[in-house]
Amino acid sequence: MIRWLVVLLAALIAPPLAADELRPAVVELSERAPGEWTLEWKLPIAAMPGGAAAGLARPVIPANCTMAGEPVQRAAPLELLGSARLACDGAITGQGFGLTELLGNSDAIARMVPLEGAVQTFRLTADAPTATIAAAPDRWQVARDYFVIGTEHILWGWDHLLFVIALVLLVRRGWPVVKAATAFTLAHSITLVGTTLGYTGLSSRPVEALIALSIVFLAVELAHRLRDPERVTWTRRWPWLVAFAFGLVHGFGFAGALAEIGLPQGEVAAALVAFNVGVEAGQLLVIAGVLAVMSVIGRVAAPFETPAVRAATYVIGLTGSFWLFERVLL
Template sequence: MKRVRPGWLLALVVAAALCLIRPAAAVAHETRPAVLELRETAPERYDVLWRTPLFEGQRLPFALRFPEDVRQVTPPLLIQWPDWHLESWRVAVPGGLVGKTLYVAGHDATTAGVVVRLFNRDGTEWSAVVTPNHDRLVLGGQTAAGADLADAVQLGVRHILYGPDHLLFVLGLLCLAQTRLMLVKTVTAFTLAHSLTLAAATLGLVVVPVEPVNAVVGLSILFLGPEIVRMRRGQTSLAIRRPYLAAFTFGLLHGLGFAGGLTGLGLSRDALVTMLVGFNLGVEIGQLAFVGVLLAVSASVARLAVGWPHWLGYAPAYLVGSAGAYFTIARTAVLLGV
């Protein structure tokens, strides 16, 4: 039997693991945080705006619990947008919300958390992020430019690590990058491209609907499958010779997908910049961690010097291509409302 490069076996294992991630997370593509805005309108009176992301028309299972002394004084107004479910109501809070504890339920491994913003009557603002690792938050009253940078970094890390489509795309690029120099060029091109469009979309310079972007991101993964097969057969193409060009081109689209985790949060300009920097940094940390694990495991497998059937070398290509086809079809169905 012919031997297959250990890296291909590694790609097979990783791709299979990614494809086992629950379909809801995969089709949703971007993991958006819920948003809670608390606006003080009068002494001990607050308007509440609660926005939760939608997946296939259904709300993600976030739930709020205010302290027992918080009393709802108006019935909730319910509005459903294509991407968000909105609820608005007014509460009475003896002594105000500063120092009170808010509880959030419904977190799981794939949710990004809840962005909480508190607007005081004196003009000060306070914001923070309730991450899936915690279920409570003590509301503060001091002025804050935005969510803590560390919280934003954590959101970015979770976004990339629980986004199997992005990781599958990176995996496909690694299969095409045949030298270390080409690998560095390819990863750098992908990073530069998605950073540009992430910033542009988050700051409102580019506005693109989420559903078409998600569908095209799936198509970008599907594109890599046949390219890997061509390379295995000794054929060539522009993507095989210069994978960094494919990484940059499709990276622009992936950046728009990343932006789905930040757009619509309603943050102030300063808060949005803080969130953008931290989020993008978190995405890069998660991406580089993924690449580092791949390279480390690949080097370890190479030391085993195990022979594998020749046909097994094509498995990663078919897994990446099949996953890309699934994402494309499922997201196109969502786009068309099927």
């Protein structure tokens, strides 16, 4: 009965969870000619106040700019797209742009793309929903923002998160976990950097399917371990090798999320390194958290350790299977 309740719970929570949950709102201000700018925005429904009430969050334009005509907006699946032409009186350096509001833990990316000079990228938050345009990009501001974006991606990107959790539950012991996590990090760093710099790449659909398959694979290995703790498989013998192989695939997923955000011209290296370090920091937080919980359960409630791992296995396996069928068949 407990197993079927866990399966039912996983079925209920699986559909809302999506790959690469790092899909923030994006506001881009692009210069078309001296004094003429185009403002474009993408507002995910989930990130906006009231969910489907898309019209509540509005773009903020520089104080010395006015809209030339009415903005154009259209609805797309789970997001609102809009654009407007701006006429600006003089330079927009020192002016602010962004969104009227961001609620909860949602964030947004703001980009300023001039005809001459470097692109500036900013991370907007609920406390600071607008950004101030600088004379030149601030390297430390770029590094700070992309570090936070990378950390959030691993913490809120459910497919990557479930893979890391499953890997820790499978390996469990300290040093093997460190080796597997290091192999996973090295692998996804290779494909992340290679794809971002244009040396390699895969389309998003097979990547997302393979990421879901990696979760199912580890869930099956977890189930085998629970059934037969003495059974030796390749994964249990060389977990770092399996983590490295699937890490290459997950790196393509990280690169896809980063491509959606964009990298600031002139600070590509700083942004890329900071994003990757942020991903690693988030990953280490997850690993430490899972190991801490397992340690507490083992010391305080040892009889419940195996049922807890079994329940987690069902949730991880069913969620990964749902994603796999969804990404292959739909």
